Amino acid sequence: VEVLDHQLREYYTVALEVARKAGEVIKDAFKKEKTIDTKSSAADLVTVTDQAVEKMAFAFLKEKYPSHKFIGEETTAETGEKLQLTDDPTWIIDPIDGTTNFVHSIPEVCFSLGITVNKEPIIGVVYLPVLDQMYTAQKGQGAFLNGEKLKSSGQTDLKKAVVICEGGSSRDPDIVEKKLTNIHRLVTASHGIRSYGSAAANLCRVAQGAGDAYAEYGIHIWDFVAGMLIASEAGAVVKDPSGSEVDLMSRRVLAAATPSLATQLSDLLIHLDMGRD
Numbered sequence: 001v002e003v004l005d006h007q008l009r010e011y012y013t014v015a016l017e018v019a020r021k022a023g024e025v026i027k028d029a030f031k032k033e034k035t036i037d038t039k040s041s042a043a044d045l046v047t048v049t050d051q052a053v054e055k056m057a058f059a060f061l062k063e064k065y066p067s068h069k070f071i072g073e074e075t076t077a078e079t080g081e082k083l084q085l086t087d088d089p090t091w092i093i094d095p096i097d098g099t100t101n102f103v104h105s106i107p108e109v110c111f112s113l114g115i116t117v118n119k120e121p122i123i124g125v126v127y128l129p130v131l132d133q134m135y136t137a138q139k140g141q142g143a144f145l146n147g148e149k150l151k152s153s154g155q156t157d158l159k160k161a162v163v164i165c166e167g168g169s170s171r172d173p174d175i176v177e178k179k180l181t182n183i184h185r186l187v188t189a190s191h192g193i194r195s196y197g198s199a200a201a202n203l204c205r206v207a208q209g210a211g212d213a214y215a216e217y218g219i220h221i222w223d224f225v226a227g228m229l230i231a232s233e234a235g236a237v238v239k240d241p242s243g244s245e246v247d248l249m250s251r252r253v254l255a256a257a258t259p260s261l262a263t264q265l266s267d268l269l270i271h272l273d274m275g276r277d
């Protein structure tokens, strides 16, 4: 599938417009009482705002681009359909990344939108409306935060690195134990760990050099497709945690400031297999 330059520019403008609209809805709801529902575990939360934002975004986009494909977290949860990434232009949305933060009034909450063509991310937009931080990237054109160019840290030594990681929402004892072992190894090997509670925001933090790396197991394509383009356009290495090529359907990702740091993390971590999307 070929996409012309003027179409790309238009997609980017539309992506920003949707992100701003979504941000308004999220910011409004952030200050109000939330009604919480659970999905796969007692810690896998969803609110009416997650669903409303996704519906709004898809309605807006489908009217503009009826021939495109669309993937979203809450639609997938609702229909239970198997994900299929094709070569067609595909708009991939996480309406609220960081729902636990949203529920607990922690401001690291974002709207994430990635566009793939030929199964590769070409546009990534991650918007944190409460903090009014708009992260953007277009393939080959760098990454930006509110228009300012981003550069990852350049850190090469794990001993001097801050590594972002999360406990995750799975409560499967085996997964929790392996994640804790990884956290133990990371704390021992580095300057420290951080968890911002949003996969998309974590990748954007690596992009801006606020943290040197991020490794995650159990996420889905909508969690990282936008953030991974932003991180790589900011100069970070984006790989599968094992060191092989990143796979959008593999439910895991590693972003590191340098190839050397990526290798040190690949060697250190237990690589959880969480299945495929």
Ligand code: 2AM
Binding pocket: 044, 073, 094, 096, 097, 098, 099, 100, 166, 167, 168, 169, 170, 197, 198, 199, 200, 217, 218, 219, 223
């Ligand atoms: P969400 O807020 O859209 O559900 C929190 O650690 C981050 O992990 C969030 O980006 C969250 O997305 C995502 N996440 C959701 N389910 C997950 C899972 N089962 N394993 C790992 N991360 C998950």
Ligand code: CA
Binding pocket: 044, 045, 046, 073, 099
């Ligand atoms: Ca979720």
Ligand code: CA
Binding pocket: 094, 096, 097, 098, 199, 222, 223
């Ligand atoms: Ca998410």
Ligand code: CA
Binding pocket: 050, 073, 094, 095, 096, 097, 098, 099
């Ligand atoms: Ca979500």
